[in-house]
Amino acid sequence: MGVCPFHPKPHSSKAGLITTFLLKRRSWLDGLYEKSYKMRAGRVKMPGFDLFVVNDPKEVRKIMVDNVKEFPKSDMLHELLKPLLGVSIFTTNGEVWKKQRELLRPSFEMTRISKVFDLMSSAAADMMDRFRKYPDGSIVEVDEHMTFVTADVIFRTIMSSKLDEIKGKEILHAFVTFQEETARTAIRKFFCVPQWLSNILGENKRMKAGAVIRKSLSDIIKPRYENYESDTYCDILSSLLHTVDASSGERFSFEEILDQVSMLFLAGHETTASSLTWTLYCLSLDQDAQQKAYNEIISINKDGKFSISDIKEMKYLTNVFKEALRLYPPVGFFARQSKGEAKIRDKVLQKGSGVVVAPWLIHRHDDFWDAPHEFRPDRHNENIPKEKYMPFGLGERICIGQGFAMQEAIIILANILREFKLELKDGFIPDVVGRLTVRSANGMMIKMSKR
Template sequence: MGVCPFHPNPHKSKAGLITTFFLKRRSWLDGLYERSYKMKVGQVKMPGFDLLVVNDPKEVKKIMVDNVKEFPKSELLHELLKPLLGVSIFTTNGDVWKAQRELLRPSFELTRISKVFDLMSEAASDMMDRFRKIPSGEIVEVDEHMTFVTADVIFRTIMSQKLDEKKGKEILNAFTTFQEETVKTAIRKFFCVPEWLSKILGENKRIEAGKVIKSTLAEIIKPRYDAYENDTHQDILSSLLHTTHADTNERFSFDEILDQVSMLFLAGHETTASSLTWTLYCLSLDKNAQQKAHDEIISICKDGRFSIANIKDMKYLTNVFKEALRLYPPVGFFARQAKKEMKIRDKTLQKGQGVVVAPWLIHRHDEYWDAPHEFRPERHEKPILKEKYLPFGLGERICIGQGFAMQEAIIILANILREFSLDLQENFTPDVVGRLTVRSANGMMIKMTKRAGI
């Protein structure tokens, strides 16, 4: 038996259009109903958008692996994210995506280099210094700490800069605004709200938030872009500056690099921060799992800095993280679009119609998982069908930074669990919301107690 972390109770039946409009403006999770968790394929109809939600693993494989070219990324998703991500690998399709992926690939080979590992470890070490200054037994809002440390990791590994507190707050506040307003903008588009009214209701906030983030990144990138021939850094930005296209021998333009770095910042810090916060939450509820993870860490490395070999040896802690990813996948849905008419089970998918593959629903489907809402790290001791467990996506578009994120997460968790025991604040319940990522809208309040003898 595992513990059962909180998840939003779905509505008994499907809400009407007006109710859906107000529910989903805050979080798409608020619009789910009981059948959402049991169906294989469902249809969602709104005035300006009609989509299929696909939970059947066989159909998921068709969409994301076998017939991936027939299901490109959603044009609406690209439109929504463009103020921040521009024309980046996250939303592009076809030959543009292939070329971008190939140009980015060498950068992520850096994740196997000790230099990047060391930069991650330094960010984790600074995080621990911040935690040690907090009195033992204090209630800590860990979500903001996880958001800051993962953003710091990205700044160090991509641009060889520490993230200072003031700049960090500006960027992270802007990103929170961007997330909130993107969901609202999407719902307004689904319900055909006129563009002039959408601007009055907050559309400009989303665009301005994207500008704040990109201008901060541009300040760091531009001097190095202009002097790239003399750039001696060993970071991901340096790799991007020197990478050239195999066919044209051309390098990324400044705007292209800015778009890709913005994408790496979004995907690299936000998703990992979400996953780390939910992992700490699950461990604060499951004392046995927490103790088992702690014992493993101590047996591998009782003190001093963790090595790459240490991190790879932490099998149980890795399974803990994987199980938190199952319960709270950072990206709760993947949006695609049909290039032609086709059948999905008993439904006819029209050309141009939206398709959603939702890890949030697939990971909690009771036909695919025993006690799906329970936290059970042991599930991951045996191989799991890829179409049933896809926190990083699936197929050729699987997250390019998966190895980077796993390495970073285990470093951060190992540092925290070695020194602190975790207890959820009494009577605290996270407010689970689905926006661009799955987060807790009211943070995560955990009592952190210094372990004896450490």
Template structure:
């Protein structure tokens, strides 16, 4: 039987002005209506401006790729995320962004994936040890664990520090708080209402995270000043990076903003996608066995090595499908730099233009069975075509996520390691409730049951193009 994982039931028609505010206060997903998933372009009236939702692939490509410079990030995104990310490449525009991106790309190029892979593996081994203590078949909330392991990976690869349990707990709680406050501040700003109190609350939550990171960055600056810093990590590469145009590097304040951005992009988005991946896998025992068979055939019981990800197409497609159904960042907001006509609508200069991976990934005209979990879809001609024109979990164009390859390697290593060691089972009566804020998380967590695998799975390998269609239990 087919498996359609949970998502907020769209309303029959567009919400009224007031009802849209009330529904969006908790989650922007709750505002969507049936036509949202079929339309090519939508228009939402707000006080003083209209918001335009673009789903048509050719216009999405124009805005994100072909004419990206004419559609900078909207001020709303900066105002919502500035308490946590400061003026980093996630929020800046123009010459400031171009300089920052050159420096960040240079640093990430120096810290190559192969170089940081052993650090990822160490974090994953520690995660497996923690999970082993929970593999007793009892309900276990995996969202916090996925946040822990992805944050630990970022700490080790960026800062050469192992994340301790208390810091992991504090970061997880602070970001949950930040998401809620930032969402409410965003709604108030859209409605031209005072956003002082949620804004201040989001600043307090963000400061908890920035304090932890600033402490470690400041310590490294002190060691470098004394000539004692010999770490070979991303922070070191960022401190060494020099802009080929201006010749300068990041100031300390800029460095804190960029590290906070890399930390959010490198752990929160990955943690969200991994939590959803594990839930989807829990509903499909047969899929887990196929993944385990592939791992045993290609890797066996040896330690995972750099480059193994390309030997695991089943694991790759499970993660790819989780990103399609639950893209960590559910919408991007751009700004029309000049008045123009888009699909017979006059879009005034300064108008917010929203491009939503959540909607595009589930669009009724762009995907077959769009709400169904089917990692095998990417092996079909239709799936490959949709992948080209209607898939953007890491955005697209010049502002594509610079850590996309990092996140993919990390996720495949984590998922393959878990499947090789554990069976993932459902918790009777539990269903996650997707909530759209800064990222798309489950509002009631993700609860699963873990049990240890007794022996390697024996069976036929699942080569790409030779798979049976996934069949999942309800």
């Protein structure tokens, strides 16, 4: 038996259009109903959008792997994320995506070297210094700490720049605003709200938030882009500055580099922060799992600096993280669209129809998991079919930074658990919301006691 972490209780039946509009403005999780967790495929028809939700593993494989060209990334997703990400690998398709992925590949080969590990470790050490400043047994809002440390890791590994605390708060506040307003903008588009009204209701606020983040990144990138020939850094930005397109002999333009770094910042800090927060939450609820993880950590390295080989040895802690990723996948849905007419099970999709593959639903589906809502790290001792477990995506578009994220997460968790015992604040229930990522809208209040 495992513990059963909180998740939003689904509605007993499908909501009507007006209720859907009101519920999903805040979080797409609020619009789910009981059948969502049992169905193999479903349809949500809205005034401006026809959306098909696919949970069937065979159909998921068709969409994400076998017929991937027939189900490109959603145009609407690209439009929604453009104020922050520009034209980046996260939302592009076809030849543009292929070229961008190829140009980014050398940068991610770098993430395997020890220098990146050391940068992650130094960010984790600074995080631990911040935690040690609290009196023993304090209730700490750990979500903001996870968001800061993962953003700091990205700044250090991509741009060799520590994240300043004041600048960090400004960027992270802007990102929260961008997430909230993007969720609202999406639902307004689904319901054909006119653009002028959308601008009044928050679209301008969203654009400004995206601009704040891009300016912070641009201020670091611009001088290095202009002086790239004398750039002596050994980081991901340096790799991007010197990467040349084999077919054209051209380097990335400044805007292209800014777009890719913005994407790496979003995908690299936000998703890992979400996953770490939910892992700490699950461990705070499951004291047996926490003790088991602690025992493993101190048996490998009781009090020294963790090495790469230490992190690779932490099999149980890795399973803990994988199980938190199952229960709270950071990207709860992958948005695609049908390039032409297509058939999904018994449903016919028209050209341009929206298609959603939702890890949130697949990871909690009654047909695919024993006690799907329970936290059971030992599930991951066995091989799980990729179509049923996909926190990093599936197929050719699987997250390019998967190895980076896993290594970073285990470093951060091992540091925290070795030094602190975690207990959830009495009576605290997280407010689980689905926006761009799955987060807790009221933070995560955890009592941290020194071991």
